[in-house]
Amino acid sequence: MNRVLAIMKDYxxxxxxxxxxxxxxxxxxxxxxxxSKNSSVPRSKVYTTLxxxxxxxxxxxxxxxxxxxxxxxxxxxxxQLKKKAQDDFDEIEASLGNIxxxxxxxxxxxxxxxxQVIEKVNELIESTKKDLFLQVWEEDLxxxxxxxxxxxEGRLENFIVILFSQTQRYELPFTRFYKHGFEEDKLKDYGxxxxxxxxxSKEVVYGTLPTGQPDVIWTRNHSMVKLxxxxxxxxxxxxRMIKQLEDPAKQVFGTDLMDLRNIYKN
Numbered sequence: 001m002n003r004v005l006a007i008m009k010d011y012x013x014x015x016x017x018x019x020x021x022x023x024x025x026x027x028x029x030x031x032x033x034x035x036s037k038n039s040s041v042p043r044s045k046v047y048t049t050l051x052x053x054x055x056x057x058x059x060x061x062x063x064x065x066x067x068x069x070x071x072x073x074x075x076x077x078x079x080q081l082k083k084k085a086q087d088d089f090d091e092i093e094a095s096l097g098n099i100x101x102x103x104x105x106x107x108x109x110x111x112x113x114x115x116q117v118i119e120k121v122n123e124l125i126e127s128t129k130k131d132l133f134l135q136v137w138e139e140d141l142x143x144x145x146x147x148x149x150x151x152x153e154g155r156l157e158n159f160i161v162i163l164f165s166q167t168q169r170y171e172l173p174f175t176r177f178y179k180h181g182f183e184e185d186k187l188k189d190y191g192x193x194x195x196x197x198x199x200x201s202k203e204v205v206y207g208t209l210p211t212g213q214p215d216v217i218w219t220r221n222h223s224m225v226k227l228x229x230x231x232x233x234x235x236x237x238x239x240r241m242i243k244q245l246e247d248p249a250k251q252v253f254g255t256d257l258m259d260l261r262n263i264y265k266n
Contacts, residue, residue, distance in 0.1 A: 011081055016041045016049045021058055024071035031066045106221040114209065117195065117216045122148055124199040131158035133198040133232040138165035140195060140209060141172075150174045160236050164193070178239040198229045 001022075008018040016039075023039035024030060030038065036046040050069055053059040058077055062068040111117045118140070125132065125148040132152055136145075153159050153174040161177035163170055164186065170179040180186070187193070192210040204225045207216030219225075 011084070014049070014052075016045055017053055017056075017058075020046065020049050021053060021071055021077075024059060024069055025074065028070040029062075029068045030070075031068060033066075035069060106219065108217045108219045108221060108224070111205070111207070111216040111218055112213055114214050117205065117207075117209070117214050118142060118145065120205055120218055121145065121195065121197055124197060124203060124205065125149060125152055128152065128156065128199040130156070130200045131198075132156055132200075133158075133160045133196075133229050135162045135194070135196040135232055135235065136164070137193040137195070137209070138163060138167070138169050140193060146172065160232060162232060162235055162239065166193075178236055178243075180235075180239065196228050196232060198225055198232065201225060201229060204228045 004022075005015050005018050009015070013021075019039040019041055020035055023035055027034075027038065032047050032050060033043065035041070035050065036043045039046070041049060050059060050061075054061060057080065058072050060070055060072065062070075111120055121136075122142075122145055125134075125145065134149075149161060150173050153176050159176050161172075162180055163172065163177050164180045164183050166183055166187070168183075170177075190208060192208045194208045195205060195216065197205045202225060203218070203220050205216060205218045206224070206228050207214060209216070217224075
């Protein structure tokens with residue numbers, strides 16, 4: 001009931017109005033005195049509340065003495081609330097929909113909440129029209145993100161996804177992605193998971209996703225976009241080469257290819 005009271009307040013119904021309406025839903029044909037008793041609304045407030053509900057069309061009354069009150073069906077009330085909400089949305093769209101979006105500068109914007117990061121990633125995946133470059137951990141892929149990536153793979157020619165997984169789970173419902181395979185060492189390098197997404201070569205979401213608060217930025221800064229894009233492409237080059245030359249690479253760098261990471265010696 002507390003949740004219903006909170007929702008109705010969002011639609012400009014006071015607590016008394018909701019309590020009176022619910023009492024009348026449970027038992028129709030009540031006098032004002034009975035409504036007060038069954039709703040716990042004080043008698044000094046119940047008639048004012050009933051008059052408000054009459055004006056809102058949620059309650060009807062009889063032409064008798066004493067006056068009897070009856071609630072309108074809940075279906076009618078829901079339809080009324082939906083219409084009001086839609087009318088409000090239409091008014092907002094009419095008033096604000098034609099305002100031109102101000103130019104987004106090259107400022108770095110912080111995304112400090114995990115859900116905010118995922119929401120922005122999904123938004124960019126869905127809206128990208130030309131190309132998409134992504135480094136992501138399997139642990140951060142939501143069903144919605146996977147569905148959006150599947151659709152994006154079908155419409156984009158330039159599409160690169162590099163998949164990391166702490167549990168070595170490399171299963172996606174599309175084919176154009178690279179399995180990274182060096183997660184343990186990358187986690188040592190970074191200290192946590194991260195995400196890097198470049199959309200249409202003009203926007204980037206990049207940062208770490210620690211257990212606590214993420215440290216992620218979104219920007220259209222040209223240098224940041226170019227750097228992130230080239231890093232992802234370079235990673236894809238290496239993973240493709242390792243895949244194609246796996247046996248010779250193992251002979252040179254060991255069966256687990258770990259010597260490949262020893263870049264500080266000739």
